[in-house]
Amino acid sequence: MGFDRDALSRPALEVAPDLLGGILTVGDVALRITEVEAYLGEADPGSHAFRGRGNRNAVMYGPPGHLYTYFTYGMHVCANVVCSPEGVASGILLRAGEIVEGVDIARSRRHSSKADLDLARGPARLCVAMGITLVDGGTDLDSGRIRLSLPGEPSPFATGPRTGVSGLGGSTQYPWRFWIPGDPTVSPYKAHVPKKRG
DNA sequence: GTCGAGATTATCT
DNA sequence: GATAATCTCGACC
Numbered sequence: 001m002g003f004d005r006d007a008l009s010r011p012a013l014e015v016a017p018d019l020l021g022g023i024l025t026v027g028d029v030a031l032r033i034t035e036v037e038a039y040l041g042e043a044d045p046g047s048h049a050f051r052g053r054g055n056r057n058a059v060m061y062g063p064p065g066h067l068y069t070y071f072t073y074g075m076h077v078c079a080n081v082v083c084s085p086e087g088v089a090s091g092i093l094l095r096a097g098e099i100v101e102g103v104d105i106a107r108s109r110r111h112s113s114k115a116d117l118d119l120a121r122g123p124a125r126l127c128v129a130m131g132i133t134l135v136d137g138g139t140d141l142d143s144g145r146i147r148l149s150l151p152g153e154p155s156p157f158a159t160g161p162r163t164g165v166s167g168l169g170g171s172t173q174y175p176w177r178f179w180i181p182g183d184p185t186v187s188p189y190k191a192h193v194p195k196k197r198g
Numbered sequence: 199g200t201c202g203a204g205a206t207t208a209t210c211t
Numbered sequence: 212g213a214t215a216a217t218c219t220c221g222a223c224c
Contacts, residue, residue, distance in 0.1 A: 037216075046216070056209060074207030076217050093216060124217055134208090165216055200224075210214080 002142040003150040008064035008083045012038035012090040015083040016178045019092060021155035023100070025147045026130045030101035031120055033094060035179040035186045037162055039080070041089030044174075046165040049089035059138045060089040067146060069127070069137035076124030079132050081141065081148065095177070096121045098185045099129060106130070117185050155180055163187075 003022075008015055016038040024031045041049040041060060048057040048070065059068040060082055068080040068091050080091035097120045099106045106119045106129040120126040127133070132146070141148040159175045179186040 039216075048216075051210090054210070070216080071208050072215055073205085073217050074215085075205075078216060080216090095216090122218070162216080201222085203220090205217105205219085208215095211212090 003065065003148055005065055005142070007150055008081070009085050010083065012040055012083050012092050013176065015081075016092050016176075017157045018150055018154065019081065019094075020157050020178060020180050021151040023149040023151075024094070024097070024130070025101075025149070026132060027105075027145050028102045029099065029105050029130055031097040031126070031130060032100045033097045034183045035094075035096035035177070037093040037095050038176040038178070039091050039093060040176075041084070041091070044090075044176075046162065046174075047089070053089070057089060060091045062086055062138070065141050065148070067132075067136055067139045067141055069132060069134050071134065072124075077127040077133060078123040079127050079130075079136075093123060094126055095123050096179070096185050096187060097126055098183070121185050121187075157181070 016036050019033050019036050022033045024033060039047040041047050044050060049060055053061060056070055059066055062082060063086040064083045066082045068082050069077055072078060080093050082091050084090040099119050103116055109131060110128055119129045136146060139146050157178050158181045160177050161175055162177045
C-alpha cells in the first residue's frame with residue numbers, strides 16, 4: 001500500500017499529475033485529489049523556499065513523501081506533499097479534492113459548510129475538512145494517521161496558470177497548476193490579487 | 199453566475 | 212513592522 005518513495009523523488013512538475021486521482025487518508029476521512037499546484041522551491045519565485053531556507057520551509061528540503069504545512073493569512077492552513085530528493089526544496093500544494101469517505105466527519109469540522117463538493121474545494125478548506133493542522137507538518141505520509149495512495153494508473157489532467165500567488169517576479173505566469181478536467185470540485189475560484197492591509 | 203473588499207496571525211526582515 | 216501559496220461575505224447581473 002501507500003506509494004513508491006521513488007515516485008515522489010522527482011521534480012514537482014512530474015510528480016504533480018501523478019497525484020491527481022490519488023487518495024489522501026487522514027484518520028477516518030479519505031480524499032480523492034482533484035487539483036494540485038507545483039512549487040519548485042528555490043527556482044520558483046512564488047515558493048516559500050525562493051528566499052532561502054527557513055524554519056517554516058525546512059520540511060520542503062527534507063525527504064519526499066512527507067507533509068509540509070504552513071499558515072497563511074493568519075487564519076488558514078495549507079498542505080503540501082514534499083517531493084524531489086532530500087536537499088531539494090520542492091513540493092506540491094493540495095488545492096482541492098473530493099471527500100470519498102467520512103463525509104459526515106468532514107462536514108462536522110466545517111460547521112457552516114454547504115454542499116459536499118465544497119468541503120475540500122480550496123487549499124485551506126481541504127485542511128480543515130481533513131483535520132490537518134500545523135502539528136502534522138513533517139509527518140511521513142506512509143505511516144501514522146495520515147497516508148497517501150497514488151493512483152494505479154495515470155489520470156487525465158489539464159494545466160493552467162497559478163492563482164493567488166503574490167505575483168512576486170510574475171510567478172503566476174507559469175502553468176504549474178494541474179487538475180482533473182471536468183471534475184466538479186475543481187477551482188471555480190477567482191484569480192484575484194493579494195490585498196494589502198487597510 | 200461574477201466582482202470587490204475585509205478579516206486575522208505565524209513567520210521573516 | 213511588513214508580509215502572506217486564503218476565505219467569507221455582500222452587491223450586482
